[in-house]
Amino acid sequence: MGLSQVTGIVFDIQRMSMHDGPGLRTNVFLKGCPLRCAWCANPESQASYPEPMLRAGQCIDCGQFLETCTHCLPNWRGQQRNQTQRIEIDERVALCPTGAVTWTGARRAAGDVIAEVLRDRPFYGDGGGMTVTGGEPTMQPDFCAALLQLAHDAGVATALETCGYTQWAIFERLLPHVDLFLYDIKHVDAAPHRQFTGVDNAPILTNLQRLTAAGARVRARIPLIPGFNATPEDVAAIAKFIAYLPRPVQGVDLLPYHTMGKAKYTALGREFPWVDHARLTDAQIREMATIFAAHGLAVTIGG
Amino acid sequence: MVEQHPTIRGGVYQPGFYTVSAHVPMGANVGATPDGRHAGAPLADGGLSPTAGRDRKGATAVLHSVSKLDLKLASNGTLLNMKFLPSFFEGPEALRKFATLLRGFSALHIPHVQFNVVDAGTLRAAQANPDEWRSLVVRVAGYSAYFIELDQELQDEIIRRSEFGEI
Structure with missing residues (x-):
């Protein structure tokens, strides 16, 4: 089978992105994540299978079905659909006059x-x-691997954004076809990392060390999450870890916590898990940036 | 086809793809269109601009679609409007990216484009009429999103911030 025929589940392709890597970029969003970060802004990215979404604000209660979509939504929550449910959802997606009901995630070549x-x-x-x-x-x-290699074959530069939680052998395989890694570091402390992302951070930290040692170009990306890691102490520990990697990173991007994903939780019929946390002030964000700069790291705010 | 019809004084018509501000009165006399536009609703706000809300794939896709037309036929000129938020032009890095967009625009041999930078008033209009502003992209803290898909609460915040020009 040729590389072009390899399929995967994609939930979005965003053209003209200005924020995830250098220049103007096209972002390809692959569905499925091993982490369950409590503040996640893209909840539709977590499950590895296609899921129905309902934007209730766009629903006009068109009356085409016995049960309204809003009524049906509770039955759609966080599970793989069986054949009958899939057909029912397909019908609703096909007939929805406003696009309020959609599938997020589709298998594409x-x-x-x-x-x-x-x-x-x-x-x-x-x-x-x-x-x-x-x-x-x-x-x-x-x-x-197929996407990255096909892009390279066509002469298009590539970046891979990753949480780092994977087997080293996979990174090793992707390495020749990645021009820039956008590598998330959320916490260097194992306990809070496990508590708020659901997984151990040891493979993440080790993989980053190995990637830089192997000569990969890396930008570290740090989500600044109040109530999780947005304290001067936690940020200093992250800065220190990055500053002492085997080889230097290209820079550090700070990604301040936001609640833009909130409506998507509702659309998926889920509760937004990370409430009651105020956003960081500009002064607080600048203070965090200073800590990275003090470790000799080139730091930017936002992607 | 235009060439087959001389003007009343024997001259030639010069086709132009632009409506300037006539898209509202002209739209009032055009019936419903198959793209979902209601009868009497405004037409696109420039001869080549997408009808409000139809450009779902961003600025580069708009430029691509426009580049598919043989614009040499429009000897009277063309008009393409694009809208951006002030944040799109903020800082040297953003300006470089804008320059990249312009280089792509000229590589596609499009004769004309003009840019509007939207303000808080526009965002309020988008809040009131989301269907017409489906494609408006805003940026908050390193992320881009379609404005109309955001929570009302967050929309309000972005409106407040745009009034101070700091999105």
């Missing part, structure tokens, strides 16, 4: 995705290209 990515080739000058993100793209290693 790598060649088909790359064709869409190549449409923006005139805009990939000045360092731009394709970013494969998610979810966690390494959860679909064959598909991810």
Whole structure:
């Protein structure tokens, strides 16, 4: 089977992204993530299978079904659908006059995705290209490798955004086809990491050390989450870890906590798990940036 | 086809793809269109701009679609409007990215584009009429999102911030 025929579950392709890597980029979002970060802004990226979403605000109660979609939603929550449910949801998606009901996530062939990515080739000058993100793209290693390699074959620069929680062998395989890693570091302390992301951070930290040692170009990305890691002490520990990697990173991007994903939880019929946390003030964010700068790291705020 | 019809004084018509501000009165006399536009609703706000809310895939996709037309036929000129928030132009890195967009635009041989930078008033209009502003993208803290898909609460916050020009 050729690389173009390898398939995977994609939940979005975002063209002209200005924030996830250099230049103008096309972001390919792969569905499925091994982490369950309590503050996650893209809850639809977590499950590895397609899920129905209902944007209740766009529903006009069209009356095409005995049960309204709003009424049906509770039965759709966080589970793989059986055949009958899938058909029922397909019907609703096909007939919805406003686009309020959609499937998020669809199986697509790598060649088909790359064709869409190549449409923006005139805009990939000045360092731009394709970013494969998610979810966690390494959860679909064959598909991810196919996308990266096809992009390289077409002369398009690549970036891979990753939470780092994967097997080293997978990174090793992807390494030749990734021009830039956007690598998330959330906490260097194991206990809070396990509590708020659901997984141990040891593989994440080790993989980053090995990636830099292997000569990968890396930008570290730090979500600043009040109530989790947005204290001067936690941030200093992260800065220190990054400053002492085997080889230096290209820079550090600070990603301040936001609640833009809140409506998506509602659309998926889930509760937003991370409430009661105020957003950081600009002064607080600048203070965190100073800590990274003091460790000799080039730091930017926002992607 | 235009060439087959001389003007009343024997001249030639020069086709132009622009409506300037006539898209509202012209739209009032056009019936419903298959793209879902209601009868009497405004047409696109420039001869080449997408009808409000139809551009779902961003600025590069708009430029691509426009580049598919043979614009040499429009000897009277063309008009393409694009809208961005002030944040799109903020800082040297953002300006570089804007320059990249312009280089792509000229690589696609499109003769004309003009940019509007939207303000808080526009965002309020988008809040009131989400269907017409489906494609408006805003940025908050390193993330981009369609404005109309955000919570009302967050929309209000972005409106407040845009009034101070700091999105």
